[in-house]
Amino acid sequence: MTKQRRQLRRVQVEKAPRLGLIRPTPLGFTVTARLHDGQTPDDYEDALDKLAHAWRVHSVRLVSWQPGKVTLAATLVDPLETVAGLEVTADGLLRVRVGLLDNGNPYVIDFRTVPHWLNVGATQSGKSNLANALIKGLAPQPVALVGFDLKGGVEFTPYQARLSALATERAECAMLLADLVSIIRSRMELCRQHRVKNIWHPRLPDAIRPIPIVVLVDEMAELFLMADPKAEKEEVAAVATRLLRIAQLGRAFGIYLFVCGQRVGSDLGPGVTALRAQLTGRVCHMVNDDETAKMCLGDMDRRAVAAARQIEPNRPGTAVVMGSDSRWHLARSVHVLEEEAEAAAGRYADLAPSWSLLTGGPAIDVGELDESEVEEFTEPDLEDLPV
Incomplete structure (x- = not known):
C-alpha cells in the first residue's frame, strides 16, 4: 500500500496552462495549450470566459483537442457586430x-x-x-x-x-x-x-x-x-x-x-x-x-x-x-x-x-x-x- 502511494502523483486541475506558439488569424490568433496531469478539455471549456478577460480579447473558443493538448482560438473583435454588405x-x-x-x-x-x-x-x-x-x-x-x-x-x-x-x-x-x-x-x-x-x-x-x-x-x-x-x-x-x-x-x-x-x-x-x-x-x-x-x-x-x-x-x-x-x-x-x-x-x-x-x-x-x-x-x- 505504501509503495502504491509513492507511485501516485499529486495533480492540480486549477493550474496555469503551458502555451505553445501563438499563430495569427484574420480575426485574432490561435494557441495550443498542453494539458497538465488531471486536466481535461472540459476544464478549458469552463474557463473560456476567464481566459478572454485575462487576454483582453472579445472571446476565446476551444476549436479542437487531441490527447494531452487543446487548441484555443481568440477573437479580438466581434465579427457579428454587423453583417451589412454581405449577400445571401x-x-x-x-x-x-x-x-x-x-x-x-x-x-x-x-x-x-x-x-x-x-x-x-x-x-x-x-x-x-x-x-x-x-x-x-x-x-x-x-x-x-x-x-x-x-x-x-x-x-x-x-x-x-x-x-x-x-x-x-x-x-x-x-x-x-x-x-x-x-x-x-x-x-x-x-x-x-x-x-x-x-x-x-x-x-x-x-x-x-x-x-x-x-x-x-x-x-x-x-x-x-x-x-x-x-x-x-x-x-x-x-x-x-x-x-x-x-x-x-x-x-x-x-x-x-x-x-x-x-x-x-x-x-x-x-x-x-x-x-x-x-x-x-x-x-x-x-x-x-x-x-x-x-x-x-x-x-x-x-x-x-x-x-x-x-x-x-x-x-x-x-x-x-x-x-x-x-x-x-x-x-x-x-x-x-x-x-x-x-x-x-x-x-x-x-x-x-x-x-x-x-x-x-x-x-x-x-x-x-x-x-x-x-x-x-x-x-x-x-x-x-x-x-
Whole structure:
C-alpha cells in the first residue's frame, strides 16, 4: 500500500496552462495549450470566459483537442457586430450562404450535409428572416419548395409563385404530408429498380433523378396544439406520424425539412420530442423561455443553451447554430427584406415544378377542400412504411 502511494502523483486541475506558439488569424490568433496531469478539455471549456478577460480579447473558443493538448482560438473583435454588405447567395445545390459565423467563416445552411433543421426564436429575433434568406437562396436552384404556413398564410403567401404547394391549415398540411409520403414510396421503388440506396447515387441516370424538395414549416406548434382533443386527436396524430416518417426517411429520397417555431416544448406532445431527434441541424435565436432553448440545444451541448439565453434583443438575426461539425457557433444572418425574397420568388417562378409533376397525379388545390376530403386523408395509412 505504501509503495502504491509513492507511485501516485499529486495533480492540480486549477493550474496555469503551458502555451505553445501563438499563430495569427484574420480575426485574432490561435494557441495550443498542453494539458497538465488531471486536466481535461472540459476544464478549458469552463474557463473560456476567464481566459478572454485575462487576454483582453472579445472571446476565446476551444476549436479542437487531441490527447494531452487543446487548441484555443481568440477573437479580438466581434465579427457579428454587423453583417451589412454581405449577400445571401447560393453556394451549390441545396446550399445557401445566409450570414457569418463567430469565427469569420460563412454561415451556411447545407441540406445535403445536414438534411433537416429546427429553427426557433421569439418575435423579432430573426427566425422568419432566416426563412426569407433560404427562399431567396433556394429560388434560383433546381429544387421544389413546399410551404406549411400555420399563420394563415401570411408568412409564405408572398412567395407562392415559387412554391409548388402551400398549406395554411392543419387539415391541408395532413394532405400535403400524405402526398410527400407517397412521393417517398415512389422514389423508394425507383431506387430499388436501379439497385441504389438514395437518389444521389451515381448509378441513377440524371435524366430520371427526382427533383429535391425542401419543406418549409412555419409555427410548428400549431401542428400539435389541440383545442378539442376528442375532435382533433386523430388529425394531430396523423400529422405527427407523417412528419416524423418524412424526417426519418426523407434524406435518402431528396426531401428535406426546415421547421420553424416561436416556442417548442415537450408539453406539445411526444411527437415533438421524437421529431426533434431527427432534426439534427439546430438554430436557436433569442427565445422567451428556457424550455425552448433546452428543447432546441439541450440534447447537444449545455453550453450552447447558456449562450442562446444570453443573446441580446437588439441584435436580430443572431443565433446559436449547430450544424455539420457538431460544434455550436454564434452566427448572424443577413437581413433580407420581404420584398427581396418576394422578388426572387417571382423572378424564378418558372423553376417551380407543378405539384402534379412531383406526385405523378392530378394537381391538388389545397385552398378548396371540403370536409369529406379532409376526413379521407386523416385516416391512418402508413402501416406499410418502414420506420
